Amino acid sequence: MTSNSREVMAPDFSRIKIRVGALVFCGNDVALIRRDRPGSTHFTPPGGNVEHGEDLLTALRRELAEELDLAHSQADAPELLWVIDQMVSRPGATPPPRKLHLIYRLHITPDVREALATEEYDEVPGGHEVGLIDWIDYRTTAELPIFPPIGPALAALPDPLAAVTDAALPAVTDENYVWV
Numbered sequence: 001m002t003s004n005s006r007e008v009m010a011p012d013f014s015r016i017k018i019r020v021g022a023l024v025f026c027g028n029d030v031a032l033i034r035r036d037r038p039g040s041t042h043f044t045p046p047g048g049n050v051e052h053g054e055d056l057l058t059a060l061r062r063e064l065a066e067e068l069d070l071a072h073s074q075a076d077a078p079e080l081l082w083v084i085d086q087m088v089s090r091p092g093a094t095p096p097p098r099k100l101h102l103i104y105r106l107h108i109t110p111d112v113r114e115a116l117a118t119e120e121y122d123e124v125p126g127g128h129e130v131g132l133i134d135w136i137d138y139r140t141t142a143e144l145p146i147f148p149p150i151g152p153a154l155a156a157l158p159d160p161l162a163a164v165t166d167a168a169l170p171a172v173t174d175e176n177y178v179w180v
Contacts, residue, residue, distance in 0.1 A: 015095075015097040015098065016097060016098045016099070016100060017049055017050075017097045017098070017099045017100075018049070018050040018056070018059075018099070018100050018102065019047060019048060019049050019050070019099055019100070019101050019102070020047045020048070020050060020056055020059045020060040020063060020102050020104065021044070021045035021046065021047030021101060021102070021103045021104070021148075022045055022046050022047055022060060022063070022064055022078065022103070022104050022105070022106055023045055023081065023103060023104070023105045023106070023138075023150075023154065024046065024064070024068065024070065024075065024106050024107075024108060025105065025106065025107045025108070025138070025160040026107070026108050026109070026110060026112075026113040026135065027110070027160070028137050028138060028139065028160060029113075029135040029136060029137055029138070030135070030136060030137075030138045030141070030154070030160075031045075031046060031068065031116075031133055031134070031135055032044065032045060032046075032133075032134050032136055032141075032144075032146065033045070033046055033067065033120050033131040033132070033133060033134075034131060034132045034133075034134045035122075035129065035131045036132075040145070041145065042145040042146070042147055043134070043136075043144055043145060043146045043147075044131075044146065044147055045103060045146075045150070046063060046064060046067040046068050046120070046133075047060065047063045047064075047067075048063045048066075048067075056102060057078060060078055060104055064106075066120075067117070067120040067133075068116045068117050068120070068133065069115075069116055069117040070108070070112070070116055074108060074112045075106040075107065075108045075112070076106060076107045076108075077106075078104040078105070078106050079104060079105045079106075080102060080103075080104055080167065081103050081104060081105045081164055081167065082101075082102075082103040082150060082153065082164070082167055082168070082169045083100060083101070083102055083103070083167050083168055083169070084100070084101040084103070084148045084149075084150070084169045084170075084171070084172060085098070085099075085100055085101075085171040085172070086098065086099040086100070086101060086148060086171070086172040087171065087172070087173050087174075088172055088173060088174055088177050088179055089174050089179065090179040091179065101148045103148075103150060105160075107160065107161075113135070116133065117133060118132065118133050119131065119132055119133065120132075120133060138154050138155065138157065138160060139155050140155065141154045141155045142154075142155035142156075148169075148172055149172060149177065150169065153169055
């Protein structure tokens with residue numbers, strides 16, 4: 001190796017994190033968190049990483065309470081809709097973990113929707129990043145920059161209650177996704 005070349009290390013995906021996310025429906029609208037950053041906007045379903053020792057539904061309830069101010073008694077029972085395997089390189093000094101995204105579906109009433117949070121505060125080094133809670137007709141999500149990339153599958157649902165016969169969505173890898 002010459003002094004002008006850089007060693008490129010492959011990501012180590014031996015560490016696995018689990019992230020729970022929720023598609024909270026109110027009629028045909030679904031709640032997504034919009035993050036406006038310099039040069040880009042992206043959306044994500046409410047949710048977050050499962051903490052050590054925490055079961056999946058407890059993590060989902062905690063995240064929905066933190067991000068939407070939604071109590072589990074205000075929605076119907078969560079239904080696991082999709083699983084997405086993520087093995088994507090990303091910028092930063094910390095090697096990216098492999099992440100399994102578990103996307104659940106819940107339904108709420110218009111009265112509950114009216115009382116939910118309109119902003120979400122994500123902790124980042126030095127403070128918080130504000131995300132706006134947008135309610136979007138799920139049928140229009142195919143082209144939205146959503147991570148994990150569930151927009152096409154979401155928009156393809158015949159209706160918000162439609163059964164899903166295959167819970168495994170395509171894996172997110174460096175071959176089909178570029179971290180923004």
